Amino acid sequence: PDASSLGFYPKDYDMCPQHKEKLKLFCEDDQELICLICRDSNKHKNHRVYPINEAARYYKHELALMVESLKKKHVHHQIIKANYEENLTQLMDEVSLTEQRIGRVFVHLHEYLRLEEENIMQELHNDAWQHFTVLEEIIMQLAFESTSISDTIQSVSEDLTQEDAIIFLMVRIRMAISDPKDVSVKIDGAKYKFLMLYNSWKKMVNEIGFNTASLSLDSDSAHWNLLIFNNMTSVTYSHNLKKPPSKTSRFSVYPFVLAKQGFSSGVHYWEVFVGCKADWVLGVTKQSVQRKAPISLAPQDGLWTLEKKGRHYVANSVPHVVIFSGFKPKKIGVYLDYEAGQVSFYNADKMNLMYTFKDTFTETLHPLFSPGMNFTPLRILHVNP
Structure with missing residues (x-):
């Protein structure tokens, strides 16, 4: 049946309202149906004009492609929605388990106290x-x-x-x-x-x-421009140091230094006083990290680090994540759960989470420090009870 017999359009729906001629063409430029007289008029002169059936086939094909694209988008949206729903369920389960754990811990602590x-x-x-x-x-x-x-x-x-x-x-x-x-x-x-x-x-x-790690800096790993002092707990950058003997353990490209202590199991936490420094790098690195050649500061090279660059805090993940924050922490807390594969960074002034890495660790990890190329020191805070 045609459209007029279905009652959707008037009987002369296929006639040109201006010239009362049969609509046989489609003007691509004006996106309208026209008759042969319209085609020859000044209005449609030099326009791209196609027979109606040809234009209909073309747009049906385009519409079919759009439908296929929308179907794919719909499937993708459903997958993303399912992922978020799963994430929500996991979050609710995690909150419930954490509540139970906190409850058990405090029941135990109340009894202990x-x-x-x-x-x-x-x-x-x-x-x-x-x-x-x-x-x-x-x-x-x-x-x-x-x-x-x-x-x-x-x-x-x-x-x-x-x-x-x-x-x-x-x-x-x-x-x-x-x-x-x-x-x-x-x-x-x-x-x-x-x-x-x-x-x-x-x-x-x-x-x-919970183990609050008591750390000291390893001078054998320190870049030769780094000065370590204050009982091996503070480090600063200096241009006036005599170059020490070369060692395989020493960083020669970046101004890095490691802690003597390494961790291959357990939960550990330490804090570093960064003050108002404009640049620094903190985190952990695997013991076998490359020390003599350029590397990224990201997990693929065995480093899990948070960096301050001017006013911005950057988690050196892949891709990098810029952390926008109104606060400027004076102390940074680093939390390592080896078995869980977690490295988290906190604003230790308020205990607000800044960023968390999740990975699988297979070798000993050492805390890493870099004061950047400025003279204000970083200082390890001993938070042991």
Whole structure:
């Protein structure tokens, strides 16, 4: 059936409204149906004009291609949607598991702290009881001596009436009485106000199973323009250093230095004071990293690093991720979970996550530091309890 019989269009839908001629052509330039007279008019002069059936076949083909493209986009959107839904489910599961873990940890910590409180209180009471016993013994001794002194006073008062000088002096010699000692018994304030609480805190950190890494810089790995000082915990760039002997362990291209400590298992955390430095690089690197030739700072070369370049923070992933942030952290925290394949960087001033790398580690990892090519130092902060 034609369109007019279906009631969609008027009966003369295929007629030119201007010339009342059959519409037989399609003007590509004006995107409209025209008749033969329209084609010869000035309006459509030199335009690209095609027979209607040919134009219809062309646009049907174009439309079919568009439909195929839309189908592919639809499938792609469905896949992306499914990925996000899976991500949402995983996130909800992760939140639930994390909530449970936090709950278990705090239940354990509450019980641990309760027992620690009981132990400290018991030790305080034991110390106090020992002091009480000493004081009671002293008080009893003083009471006995006080009674003895009262008796002596009465006896001496009677002896004062003795008129025989020899007898009086003999009695006087036997009257020697020692003075009581002034004894001060106190609780060890430092022990209970600080030392035992500090010890409990250290044990609590161990209860959590969290290792705050105590790091020192490895001078044998340091680029020759780096000066290490402050008990091997600070590093700065300098142009005035004498070039040290070449070593296979020394970085010769980039101003890098590694920590002496390496990790092949476990969870570790350390903090670095960066202050207001404009440039620095922090992270971890595999022990076998290339030290004598140019490399990227990315995981494919065995480095998982966060870098500051001027006002921007850049995670050296593939591709690089620029971290836009209104804050300027003075301290950067680095968290390494070896088994989970995770390296995370935090604004340690507020404990806000900046970026996380996920990977698989197969060899020992060393903390990496670079103060950039400026003279303000980086400083490792020892956060061990």
